[in-house]
Amino acid sequence: MKTMLIKQFHRKFVYESIILVARRFQSTHEVSSKHYDVIVAGGGMVGTTLACTLGKNPKLSQKKILLLEGSKQSSWKLPDAYSNRVSALNAVTFELLNDIDAWKHIAGARFGPVKRMQVWDAMSDAAISFDHDNLEKPVAYIVENDVLLNAVRQEMENVKTVEVLYESKIQKCSHSDAEEDLVTICMENGAKYTCELLLGCDGANSLVRTSMGFHHISSNYNHMGIVASLKLPQDFDNVVAWQRHLPKSGFLALLPLTEGLSSMVWSTNEENAKNLIKLPENEFVDAINEALWKVYPKSRLVNQTMQAFDNLVRFFDLPSTSVTQLPPKILGCDINSRAMFPLGLGHATNYVGKGVALVGDAAHRIHPLAGQGVNLGFGDIICLNRILGEAVYSGSKMGSLLYLKEYETERQKYNVPMMLVVHGLFHLYSTEFTPLVLLRSLGLQATHALSPLKKLLLSRASGLRYWET
Known part of the structure; x- marks a missing residue:
């Protein structure tokens, strides 16, 4: 009897031990299946490009990357009509997309090269133009946002270390209770990832930024950006990006897409924007042409001072500041392409925390007058990709705050001055106060006349250091 009891106890002990081991194995397996080295929250242009770039980094070839995107996955076909949301990509962004083999997909679809940029002030005759090597090399590339995103998605299909989950909306994220070096992401569908x-x-209204406790400074410009696709004369050599600063109402920019088509961005106050967006097509086109061509009253003091400065420029045989090329006349507008969106300033005082980093609009948001918004985000990608590669190569963890701080320092040194300059220009060009009109006009004249200064400005806009150009 005693022997039987011992055998039954032994069998029960063995059985329970097996069950316990199995449960532990199952639990471990479930945790590992939901754990990733890197999780990218947000599958827009910046998030998708970041995931693809990290996945192609040879130093990160053993790392598992998850990209979470809230929208549905859908097949994409290049539409006949151009989208009203486009980006002006600078030289550094072009090189990034080329390095990850995504540019070939854009080139196979469509883009508009910008050979020259011309900026002028409606309150004076001050103007400046930028170009490379007598128009032989583009200074920027106009690409529809959907075309860029699809190009990177196409290329990411070749990256085996990146997994993409669509219709995945984050509910909250926090540092893990179980392991302090991990971050836990809770999804709306109940799933959890570490x-x-x-x-x-995840953009200007970043949930990651809010959940992880980042301090964020923001300001509303009380301006709206109106976008539309505009029809030009078919025989027009459309390779120039035009930008005219208008009294009080902001600026109007034309970005070349094809010979007969340009994308427009018009920054103006909310009241004017709401009126413009409601206009019939012919009246809307008339308003654009008026903004491009109208001769506004000019201060006598400004005119005389500028003429004296121009005479001085000519005396020293420096480039004259008079406008040498006139913008095209707008013939029509795709009425379905008109849309508007609010403009504002935003900046996170810190880009990184323990096991987390902000990239793109989640970290910084600027006015579009310099066309640098998305380029700052792509600059973040280049910097972060390099630093994470160095961290892994040195044996550090991906979330090492020491290396993440290096990313924050490097990017804030670039982003903050750019944001302050753009913010200052917005306010400088939002006034008709004569002394300020004179100040900005002389500044524009001097920059155009002094080639080293203009080259420095162009290199900054291109995302390059001065000595790299």
């Missing part, structure tokens, strides 16, 4: 490094690429 990672060493969470990258917030």
Whole structure:
């Protein structure tokens, strides 16, 4: 009897031990299946490009990357009509997309090269133009946002270390209770993921930024950006990006797409924007042509001072500042392409925390007058990709705050001055106060006349250091 009891106890002990081991194995398996080295929150242009770039980094070839995107996955076909949302990509962004083999997909679709940029002030005759090597090399590339995003998605299909989950909306994220070096992401559908490094690429209203406790400074310009696709004369050599600063109402920019088509961005006050967006097509086109061509009253003091400065420029045989090329006349507008969106300033005082980093609009948002918004985000990608590669190569963890701080320092040194300059220009060009009109006009004249200064400005806009151009 005693022997039987011992055998039954032994069998029960063995059985329970097996069940316990199995449960532990199952639990471990479930945790590992939901753990990633890097999770990228947000599958827009910046988030998708970041995931693809990290996935192609040979130093990160052993790292598992998850990209979370809230929208549905859908097949994409290049539409006949051009989108009203486009980006002006600078030289550094072009090189990034080329390096990850995404540019070939854009080139196979469509883009508009910008050979020259011309900026002028409606309150004076001050103007400046930028070009490379007598128009032989583009200074920017106009690409529809959907075309760029699809190009990167196409290329990411070749990256085996990146997994993409669509219709995945984050509910909250926090540092893990179980392991302090991990970040836990809770999804709206109940799923949970952990990672060493969470990258917030979820836009200006970033949930990652809010959940992880980042301090954010923001300001509303009380301006709206109106976008539309405009029809030009078919025989017009459309390779120039035009930007005219208008009294009080902001600026109007034309970005070349094809010979007969340009994309427009018009920054103006909310009241004017709401009136413009309601206009019939012919009246809307008339308003654009008026903004481009109208001769506004000019201060006598400004005119005389500028003429004296121009005479001085000519005396020293420097480039004259008079406008040498006139913008095209707008013939029509795709009425379905008109839309508007609010403009504002935003900046996170810190880009990184323990196991988390902000990228793109989640970290910084600027006015579009310099066309640098998305380029700052792509600059973040280049910097972060290099630094994470160095961290892994040195044996550090992906979420190492030491390396993440290096990313924050480097990018804030570039982004903050750019944001302050753009913010200052917005306010400088939002006034008709004569002394300020004179100040900005002389500044524009001097920059155009002094080639080293203009080259420095162009290199900055291109995302390059002065000595790299």
